Structure formats: C-alpha cells, structure tokens
Amino acid sequence: MLRALTVGFLVVGLGGAAIAADVPSGPLAAPVAVPGGFDWTGFYFGAQVGAGWGSSSWTTPSTRYSIDWDQRGFFGGLHAGYNRQVGAFVLGVQGDVDFAGLDGDKRDVNYNVRFKTDQNWLASIDLRAGWALDRTLIYGIGGAxxxxxxxxxxxxxxxxxxxxxxxxxxxxxxxGAEYALDPKWSLRAEYRYTDFGKADFAQVQMGSGVVYAHDYSVRAQTVRAGVSYHF
Incomplete structure (x- = not known):
C-alpha cells in the first residue's frame, strides 16, 4: 500500500513538473478582442435626391372617355427615422418629405382638350425591415x-x-441597400412604387346642365440616393 502511494505521488509530481515547464514565465498576455459587427440601432436623419416617372389617367364613365399621360421630374428632400437591430434583423420606422417637380400633360386633338398634372411635393411614413451584413443593410420599405x-x-x-x-x-x-461608411455616416440607394388611387369629381356642363362624373388616378415610380447621419 505504501509502495503504491509512493509511486502515485511520484507520477503526479513528475506530470506537474512537465506541465509547469511548458507554461511561459512572466505575466500572461491579455486575450485579443474580436471586433463585433456594425450595429444599426439608433436614430438617424439625412437628405436624398431622386428622379421619378409615372402616369395619370382621366376617365368619364358615362361617355366611356379615357386618356392616359406620363409624368416625369426630379425631387429632393429630408428623411428621419429609427432602427432597432436584433441579431442580423433590422426593423425601423421612417418619415420623409420631398419637394418635387413631377409634371406631365397630353393633348387630345379630337376633342380640342389638354390634360395636365403637377405634383409639387411627396411625403411618406414607412416601416423598414431588412437584413444586416455587417456594414451593408438590405431592406424593404413600405407605408402610407x-x-x-x-x-x-x-x-x-x-x-x-x-x-x-x-x-x-x-x-x-x-x-434598397444602405452602406455604413463609419459609425456616423451611411449612404443609400432605393426604389419605390407609389399609387395614390382614384379621385372622383362631378362636372356640370354649361348650358345643358348635364352632370358628368369623372375620376383621375396618379401613379409614380421613383429612384433615389441619400446620405444619413446616425446618432
């Protein structure tokens, strides 16, 4: 029994000495921190410029008269919002307003008439949802x-x-897609389709007093580029 204990202590002692010999002397170096991904959480505001194209239509159901015409122009404005990132998923809310010049007209020589549409400003309140690939955010956007x-x-x-x-x-x-240049600044590119539905009007014809019902619709597509500052 004594001989077995003696042999055991010798084995443990020799093993400990061998391990101690492999440990470097002096203070241990601090572990190197692995940098994490970019965090999109927080408030931001910025500016954007873009171009738009779309169409308007005018319809008089009682006479089956209908005409369409194109609109084109440029716009620029401001946006602001908030993002919340959980893992790689980013959810946010954003508002923007733009001063626009989306104009268009069409002449109908058969009826001696010209139709014209002007849009001087655009605005929206939207939800954004996307997937973050570190500094790159791929997202969808939609709202009112x-x-x-x-x-x-x-x-x-x-x-x-x-x-x-x-x-x-x-x-x-x-x-669209957004890329963070650094923790404060990011660039974005975006596409949107917008539909303002139909509006109805009644017109009383001079002389005859006949009431005609009309409706017109407005649709637009826009591309925009912007820059944002993140708090």
Whole structure:
C-alpha cells in the first residue's frame, strides 16, 4: 500500500513538473478582442435626391372617355427615422418629405382638350425591415404616401376650363441597400412604387346642365440616393 502511494505521488509530481515547464514565465498576455459587427440601432436623419416617372389617367364613365399621360421630374428632400437591430434583423420606422417637380400633360386633338398634372411635393411614413451584413443593410420599405396633385383641363389654345386640386393619400412599396461608411455616416440607394388611387369629381356642363362624373388616378415610380447621419 505504501509502495503504491509512493509511486502515485511520484507520477503526479513528475506530470506537474512537465506541465509547469511548458507554461511561459512572466505575466500572461491579455486575450485579443474580436471586433463585433456594425450595429444599426439608433436614430438617424439625412437628405436624398431622386428622379421619378409615372402616369395619370382621366376617365368619364358615362361617355366611356379615357386618356392616359406620363409624368416625369426630379425631387429632393429630408428623411428621419429609427432602427432597432436584433441579431442580423433590422426593423425601423421612417418619415420623409420631398419637394418635387413631377409634371406631365397630353393633348387630345379630337376633342380640342389638354390634360395636365403637377405634383409639387411627396411625403411618406414607412416601416423598414431588412437584413444586416455587417456594414451593408438590405431592406424593404413600405407605408402610407401623401401628395397634392393639381389637374387642369384646357383647350388647345390654353384657355382653362377646369382645375382640380386636392391632397391625396396612397401607399408606397419598395426596397434598397444602405452602406455604413463609419459609425456616423451611411449612404443609400432605393426604389419605390407609389399609387395614390382614384379621385372622383362631378362636372356640370354649361348650358345643358348635364352632370358628368369623372375620376383621375396618379401613379409614380421613383429612384433615389441619400446620405444619413446616425446618432
């Protein structure tokens, strides 16, 4: 029994000495920290510029008259929002407003009439949801859209006959990508489709007193580039 204990102590002692010989002398070096991914959580605001194209249509159901025309132009404005990142998933809310010049018109020589649409501003309140690949965020965006559309009808000589101005509420849907240059600044590129639906109007024809019902619709597609500052 004594001999077995003696042999055991010798084995443990020799093993400990061997392990101690492999341990470097002096203070141990601190472990090297592995940097984490970029965090998109927080408030931000920024500016954007873009171009848009779309179409308007005018319909008089009682006479089956219908006409479409294109709109084009540029816009620029501001945006602000908040992101919350959980893992790689990013969810946020954003609002933006743009001063726009999306205009278009069409002449119908058969009826001696010219239709024209002007949109001077665009705005939206949206949800953003995306997937973060470190400094790159791929996202979808969608929500409520707002504008004021001005529709005018005149003869081909320029004499106006009707003017319809009204605030319009619709929806927009799109997607984009954003890249963080550093913890404070990011760049983005984005596409959206916007539909403001139809608006109905009644017109009383001079002389006959006949009431005609009309409706017009406004749709637009936009591409934009922006820069954001993150708090």
């Amino acid at each position: 859209a707002f504008t004021t559309a001005s529709h005018s009808i005149a003869n081909l000589s320029g004499v106006p006959s009707h003017q319809y101005d009204g605030n319009r509420i619709g929806w927009n849907l799109g997607g």
